[in-house]
Amino acid sequence: MSVQPLRLVTVDLAAVRHNIYTLGRRVDGPHVMAVVKANGYGHGAVPVAEAALAAGATYLGVADVTEALELRAAGITAPILAWLHAAEANFDAAYGAGIELGISNIEQLQSLTRTSALNEMTVRYNDRPAVVHLKIDTGLGRNGAFESEWDALFELAEQREREGFIKVRGVFSHLSNTSDEEDINQLARFNVAVEMLREKGVYPEFRHLASTAAAIRLPETRLDMVRIGIGMYGLSPFFMESSADLGLRPAMTLESRVIAVKRVPADTGVSYGYSYRTQRASTLALVALGYADGIPRRGSNGAPVWIGGKTYQVAGRIAMDQLVVDLGPDSVEVGDRAVLFGDPAQGYPAADDWAAAADTINYEIVTRLGERFTRRYES
Amino acid sequence: MNPIAPDAEFGPERTRAATPERMAHIDMDMFKANVSMLRELVAPAGVMLAVKANAYGHGMIPLAWAALQAGAESLAVLDIPAALELRAAGITAPVFTWMHDPDADFGAAADADIDLGISAIWQLEAIAAAGSATAPRVHLKIDTGLSRNGATVEDWPFLVRAAMAADAAGSVKLHAAWSHLADASPADDAVALARFHEAVDVATALGASFHKLHIAASSAGLRMPEARLDYVRFGIAAYGISPFDDATGSDLDLGPVMTLSALVASVKRVPAGQGVSYGYLHRTEGESSLALVPLGYADGIPRFATGRARVMLNGKQYPIAGRIAMDQFVIDVGDDPVEPGDRVIIFSQGWFGEPTAEEWASFAGTIGDEIVSRIGQRVVRRYIGVGYDIDTGLFQPGDDS
Numbered sequence: 001m002s003v004q005p006l007r008l009v010t011v012d013l014a015a016v017r018h019n020i021y022t023l024g025r026r027v028d029g030p031h032v033m034a035v036v037k038a039n040g041y042g043h044g045a046v047p048v049a050e051a052a053l054a055a056g057a058t059y060l061g062v063a064d065v066t067e068a069l070e071l072r073a074a075g076i077t078a079p080i081l082a083w084l085h086a087a088e089a090n091f092d093a094a095y096g097a098g099i100e101l102g103i104s105n106i107e108q109l110q111s112l113t114r115t116s117a118l119n120e121m122t123v124r125y126n127d128r129p130a131v132v133h134l135k136i137d138t139g140l141g142r143n144g145a146f147e148s149e150w151d152a153l154f155e156l157a158e159q160r161e162r163e164g165f166i167k168v169r170g171v172f173s174h175l176s177n178t179s180d181e182e183d184i185n186q187l188a189r190f191n192v193a194v195e196m197l198r199e200k201g202v203y204p205e206f207r208h209l210a211s212t213a214a215a216i217r218l219p220e221t222r223l224d225m226v227r228i229g230i231g232m233y234g235l236s237p238f239f240m241e242s243s244a245d246l247g248l249r250p251a252m253t254l255e256s257r258v259i260a261v262k263r264v265p266a267d268t269g270v271s272y273g274y275s276y277r278t279q280r281a282s283t284l285a286l287v288a289l290g291y292a293d294g295i296p297r298r299g300s301n302g303a304p305v306w307i308g309g310k311t312y313q314v315a316g317r318i319a320m321d322q323l324v325v326d327l328g329p330d331s332v333e334v335g336d337r338a339v340l341f342g343d344p345a346q347g348y349p350a351a352d353d354w355a356a357a358a359d360t361i362n363y364e365i366v367t368r369l370g371e372r373f374t375r376r377y378e379s
Numbered sequence: 380m381n382p383i384a385p386d387a388e389f390g391p392e393r394t395r396a397a398t399p400e401r402m403a404h405i406d407m408d409m410f411k412a413n414v415s416m417l418r419e420l421v422a423p424a425g426v427m428l429a430v431k432a433n434a435y436g437h438g439m440i441p442l443a444w445a446a447l448q449a450g451a452e453s454l455a456v457l458d459i460p461a462a463l464e465l466r467a468a469g470i471t472a473p474v475f476t477w478m479h480d481p482d483a484d485f486g487a488a489a490d491a492d493i494d495l496g497i498s499a500i501w502q503l504e505a506i507a508a509a510g511s512a513t514a515p516r517v518h519l520k521i522d523t524g525l526s527r528n529g530a531t532v533e534d535w536p537f538l539v540r541a542a543m544a545a546d547a548a549g550s551v552k553l554h555a556a557w558s559h560l561a562d563a564s565p566a567d568d569a570v571a572l573a574r575f576h577e578a579v580d581v582a583t584a585l586g587a588s589f590h591k592l593h594i595a596a597s598s599a600g601l602r603m604p605e606a607r608l609d610y611v612r613f614g615i616a617a618y619g620i621s622p623f624d625d626a627t628g629s630d631l632d633l634g635p636v637m638t639l640s641a642l643v644a645s646v647k648r649v650p651a652g653q654g655v656s657y658g659y660l661h662r663t664e665g666e667s668s669l670a671l672v673p674l675g676y677a678d679g680i681p682r683f684a685t686g687r688a689r690v691m692l693n694g695k696q697y698p699i700a701g702r703i704a705m706d707q708f709v710i711d712v713g714d715d716p717v718e719p720g721d722r723v724i725i726f727s728q729g730w731f732g733e734p735t736a737e738e739w740a741s742f743a744g745t746i747g748d749e750i751v752s753r754i755g756q757r758v759v760r761r762y763i764g765v766g767y768d769i770d771t772g773l774f775q776p777g778d779d780s
Contacts, residue, residue, distance in 0.1 A: 038677035086400035087720035141655035292432035
């Protein structure tokens with residue numbers, strides 16, 4: 001295909017593999033779960049999952065059962081854990097497709113063991129329990145069993161495991177990244193929960209707590225498995241350290257093309273509200289990306305755009321479908337590439353730069369991209 | 380290492396039977412009422428309805444049909460592929476599109492009778508080179524101050540002459556002149572409108588004649604009657620969201636069309652002092668119930684709204700507690716009753732005190748256009764209104780005639 005798509009996301013799967021390999025070596029021992037929720041943080045869940053597995057990840061993590069079933073439908077047979085369930089979650093389909101389920105409370109466990117596919121007969125003939133990971137809230141206040149619920153949940157889990165309905169393969173929690181001290185407190189609470197579970201006679205194969213940030217910074221949280229999300233995509237979870245500082249390569253390059261060019265005099269207003277005016281005679285380039293594509297409007301007036309080997313700034317308000325770049329005295333042609341972010345090692349702005357310009361984090365920049373992009377994968 | 384083989388009979392379609400946990404209800408009657416009201420307001424000028432960006436996140440095809448039923452004469456989309464989607468859905472009304480990349484398929488557009496906005500001579504050349512048997516209607520764009528698309532004052536006479544030559548050669552039909560306002564201030568927009576008329580005069584002096592002139596979008600369509608000309612390109616107002624900082628949609632007699640909601644995924648009781656979400660920005664004041672809502676910034680809920688946003692649950696309003704995460708946020712309901720499966724309204728029409736998309740825009744430091752157009756694809760759209768099939772969003776008139 002010679003035609004360059006107008007709105008293009010290129011995902012470098014070699015970078016994904018490099019990042020999984022690099023982080024796998026760094027944690028040295030524990031299993032790696034590759035987290036591909038939210039369509040692989042906007043990168044495309046299936047290709048990223050396949051690349052991560054090829055690089056040594058042994059598990060996949062997603063938010064909900066629907067996402068897990070999409071991976072299965074694509075032919076992926078690796079273990080998949082899904083942990084964010086609707087009140088009416090489809091545990092029946094999850095069990096059928098061999099999806100492992102994060103269980104946060106007694107109601108979910110009861111709902112699982114009541115599903116029609118997993119009744120006593122199924123267990124008897126298939127000898128196939130539903131595989132679960134018990135989720136513990138150690139402080140984040142989101143999903144997970146709160147301390148007062150541990151005893152009853154663990155008791156029921158032990159009973160259901162003994163009866164052959166379930167296999168408790170994992171126990172896990174999620175850190176708040178508030179501070180190293182708070183995260184260590186969460187680890188201590190997690191260890192208390194694990195000990196209580198073992199006293200009930202349940203011995204999960206996988207204890208997992210750390211995601212990318214803690215996997216890098218707090219070795220004691222790595223336990224049996226680490227869940228790698230943002231780091232796999234080559235982005236840093238830390239404000240003070242870049243991708244390169246961590247030995248990671250950003251996998252996503254986001255670009256469009258220049259669709260119009262004009263020379264304007266000094267003091268020309270640009271885009272809605274004329275919130276930007278040219279300081280001198282300038283070349284303005286119109287780029288076909290806007291907030292409907294997920295380019296944050298808060299990046300107006302200042303976010304970086306790479307054109308022809310140099311990085312310029314967005315001039316004026318980002319609109320629904322387009323933005324303007326002021327190239328000053330430089331020239332540009334209709335059809336030239338305009339890269340919003342990519343790998344800084346290749347000279348492009350970083351997703352972190354867009355995050356800073358839009359008062360948010362790099363996760364949101366890549367995850368909320370819209371539907372109009374063509375996605376291409378480089379292997 | 381996986382001991383469990385997937386069963387073929389269970390696929391993603393099985394999950395659709397349950398009530399979707401994240402939903403955008405699109406009120407088609409409200410949308411049609413907005414379009415009708417706008418049409419009456421600007422008559423005798425006509426209405427071109429903008430359904431670009433997937434109808435600002437509402438769903439292009441159903442909204443396009445509804446706009447035409449409500450009296451819009453024509454439709455506007457960003458680019459040729461979107462225009463062709465409208466044609467493929469069976470829509471025969473005029474469809475206007477104006478953002479073209481160098482590889483745009485002008486031949487397909489001409490074959491499909493798409494009206495083309497033209498900003499540069501290379502676009503006229505590409506249309507001629509495509510060699511369609513049908514000469515498309517072209518609308519010449521003049522830049523009156525926005526500095527985006529459109530010919531500059533210096534380039535305008537050349538563009539007009541090239542279009543006249545192409546018209547004479549039979550590769551296009553010169554149909555309209557148009558521009559787009561910057562909404563900077565009434566004075567700035569008046570200057571832009573004057574520039575537009577000057578440009579039309581220049582073209583006329585060169586011998587061009589235009590059947591139609593258009594410059595106003597929602598804001599000028601509502602507040603600048605002299606800019607309505609032959610028709611107004613209404614976008615955001617039709618979706619019930621005000622284009623102004625100093626007036627809400629309801630001040631303008633517009634009703635919000637989209638309601639975003641989700642079902643509580645889980646509830647837990649926690650003691651006082653419990654931190655909530657990343658960074659523990661929120662801590663419970665007393666013993667409290669926390670409800671987990673399965674919507675996050677991956678779904679288009681802006682993370683920047685953390686600390687300001689509120690939602691409605693069981694008729695009561697609650698602030699979002701702690702950081703909005705990728706897939707979820709938490710509300711702290713204190714001692715109020717809440718059950719998994721209860722519906723949380725993120726934004727709606729505001730009639731019961733729940734936030735509107737406009738209020739979400741203020742929570743997130745942006746405009747309502749960005750709030751609705753960024754709602755992601757995990758959110759199921761449901762079309763409601765008299766005669767609508769709730770799953771497909773298509774109008775299916777009953778047999779009660």
